[in-house]
Amino acid sequence: MSRLTLLAMCLCAILAIAFASPLPSNTTVDQSTGSYSGIATYFDVGLGACGHTDTNADHIVALGLKHYRGNCNKMIHITNTKNGKTATAKVRDLCESCGLGAGTNIDLAPSVFSSIGAMVLGELDVQWYFM
Secondary structure (H helix, E strand, O other): OOOOHHHHHHHHHHHHHHHHOOOOOOOOOOOOEEEEEEEEEEEEOOOOOOOOOOOOOOEEEEEOOOOOOOOOEEEEEEEEEEOHHHHHHEEEOOOOHHHHOOOOOEEEEEEHHHHHHHHHHHHHHEEEEEO
């Protein structure tokens, strides 16, 4: 093998390592110390991305991809910032539209939404964190 070929191969290997990116992971950094602000909406519950079938009466939440990964069945605490009412919900689904912008919007089961605000509003300003 010539020196030029060996040099080219080494250069390609170095570039491949330098530009490699990690594969997406199903685990996330512990987010329990962070609090997020966003908009809560509600959705018609069914088979969720966590693999469980829930109902509208269950206290569940769907999160955007950034916060959903690795957090199935974890609990979050939600506060309606307008009236101070609070609720807890279990992460059971992925909300594709919740990941837009800052990625901190959440989608609630109707039972959770109605416990902290009027359904007719359609959306609520909330603050939430992992418990």
